[in-house]
Amino acid sequence: RNSQQADIKYLSGWKKWKKTHSKSLKKILTEAKGLSSYLVLWQHDIHSIEGRFGTAIQSYFSFLRFLVLLNFIIFILMFSFITLPTIISNYGIFNSTTAKISSKDIEYNCTIYEPNGNKGLVYFYTYLQDLLSGTGFLEVTSLFYGYYTVDDVWISVMRYNLPLAYLLSAFAYLALSLIWIIKRSVEGFQQSLVHDADPFQSYCNKVFAGWDFCITDPDAARLKHRSLKYELQMDLEEERLKQKIADRTIKENLRIYSLRILINIIVIAILSGCFYSIYRVTVFSQEKSSVSIRNYTRTDSIETVQYLPSIVITLANFIGPLIFSLLIGFEDYLPAFEIIVTLMRCVFLRLANIGVLLFSLWSQISDCAADKCEPCGYNYKLYPCWESDVGKEMYKLMIFDFIIIMSVTLFVDFPRKLLVTHCSCKAVQWCGLQEFRISDNVLEIIYGQTICWIGTFFSPLLPAIATVKYFIIFYIKKISLIHTRKPADKPIRASTSNVFFLSVLLIGLVLAFIPVGVSIASIPSSKACGPFRNFNTSWEVVPDTILGFPRGLQQFLFGLASEAFAVPFFIV
Numbered sequence: 001r002n003s004q005q006a007d008i009k010y011l012s013g014w015k016k017w018k019k020t021h022s023k024s025l026k027k028i029l030t031e032a033k034g035l036s037s038y039l040v041l042w043q044h045d046i047h048s049i050e051g052r053f054g055t056a057i058q059s060y061f062s063f064l065r066f067l068v069l070l071n072f073i074i075f076i077l078m079f080s081f082i083t084l085p086t087i088i089s090n091y092g093i094f095n096s097t098t099a100k101i102s103s104k105d106i107e108y109n110c111t112i113y114e115p116n117g118n119k120g121l122v123y124f125y126t127y128l129q130d131l132l133s134g135t136g137f138l139e140v141t142s143l144f145y146g147y148y149t150v151d152d153v154w155i156s157v158m159r160y161n162l163p164l165a166y167l168l169s170a171f172a173y174l175a176l177s178l179i180w181i182i183k184r185s186v187e188g189f190q191q192s193l194v195h196d197a198d199p200f201q202s203y204c205n206k207v208f209a210g211w212d213f214c215i216t217d218p219d220a221a222r223l224k225h226r227s228l229k230y231e232l233q234m235d236l237e238e239e240r241l242k243q244k245i246a247d248r249t250i251k252e253n254l255r256i257y258s259l260r261i262l263i264n265i266i267v268i269a270i271l272s273g274c275f276y277s278i279y280r281v282t283v284f285s286q287e288k289s290s291v292s293i294r295n296y297t298r299t300d301s302i303e304t305v306q307y308l309p310s311i312v313i314t315l316a317n318f319i320g321p322l323i324f325s326l327l328i329g330f331e332d333y334l335p336a337f338e339i340i341v342t343l344m345r346c347v348f349l350r351l352a353n354i355g356v357l358l359f360s361l362w363s364q365i366s367d368c369a370a371d372k373c374e375p376c377g378y379n380y381k382l383y384p385c386w387e388s389d390v391g392k393e394m395y396k397l398m399i400f401d402f403i404i405i406m407s408v409t410l411f412v413d414f415p416r417k418l419l420v421t422h423c424s425c426k427a428v429q430w431c432g433l434q435e436f437r438i439s440d441n442v443l444e445i446i447y448g449q450t451i452c453w454i455g456t457f458f459s460p461l462l463p464a465i466a467t468v469k470y471f472i473i474f475y476i477k478k479i480s481l482i483h484t485r486k487p488a489d490k491p492i493r494a495s496t497s498n499v500f501f502l503s504v505l506l507i508g509l510v511l512a513f514i515p516v517g518v519s520i521a522s523i524p525s526s527k528a529c530g531p532f533r534n535f536n537t538s539w540e541v542v543p544d545t546i547l548g549f550p551r552g553l554q555q556f557l558f559g560l561a562s563e564a565f566a567v568p569f570f571i572v
Contacts, residue, residue, distance in 0.1 A: 054230030394455025
């Protein structure tokens, strides 16, 4: 009996010690988590925005932060496996050397590539033109595909296959983006399901369980109070509109549906006009550039012509959504569905514009009329290094997109704010401040991200530019929201918007798969530049590498590496 009492006393002491240390460990983890929150990018800024403007606008800035982190990781990936080994080998660091395999059975004309680098006396505006277009001194830097002409990098006795690394890095950044987006989408979809399961339960959660009783800071309490207020405002507005729709008469429904059909016809006409304009302008620009290349001239008119596709696309992307935003007001949808319809129209406009541009370029690259492609397999006279030319087009689109975002804030929003504040004119006061439309702002960054995904294969350092661009845009949008714009009159639900934003981003990623996949598997690679100049297509580096493996492994990997298996696999 004494032995049993001693065991009980010993076990009680052990449990007590275990419980004490468990509490201490939880306290340490909680404090560490609290400290780590200070390291999260823009944590305080996003919480402040949530308190002042609600969770829907906060979700936009969280989405922007996600893209900054995604692009930064893609940049690290591309720089580490492509740019850094090339720089190390070019400068002989770590006793490294390069190996350039001589071209076999390739005509000399196919290997001629002379970038229009600036030589002699160069004016300042020429450098500015080069920064905007990616030509001149930028064309010969590590920013573009044509810079990476190394076949192998030798560090001591270790061989680094740069063409294979280039191709695998392209697959890696697309796969990374896909996995990360799907992970975030699933989390948001679960929240959306919980919210949509029972609206009454959602109200009860907000009213009776929405407050965080751990809040002790007055400022944090004020932010949380405002956030709950905006969420309840969204719920009440949505219920009011649902009741309004339920009370419609047959005559009113007939009028609204007729109007919607007419507006959709107008939208289709606008989209068709944009696509045709982009196609014609791209063909015209490439033909003029071809004349310039043949005559070895670089005039101001030619410089202006090469910007035409980017200018037309940027104007279409700027004007089109404005027209769609005006038209959607007549269709009388619920706020959440209104945003979805507007976003889908604008997404189709912007992403299809990129598709039309790439189709126009590829139609010129593969234009083999009058034996233009002989003997290289592509139009080498117009595009001696076509991958760099595609990279320059993506670079220009990204730069012009950033310029438009900056210009709207500086030259439209701020003057309008000053007029509304200091001018008592009835017309000015009727116009009021510009609304901070979440759909338009989300579409801007999804469009830019799609350009980045497509362009990274042709311009490996483009993610670095995208990272800096989105970092600056965060502060531009924050200043614009606080000082020059007002929240939308029809607020939207954050749980719905998060899922839809990521779904549209996923559409952009799927669109990026197509041109990158076609460029890798179908279009002959340039014979004058880049790591794949000794291969008919970029994909051929895979079977060429597998030939160095044992025979049994070769047969297995050839099956996996075949286009019949790989292309459907990546699509799925």
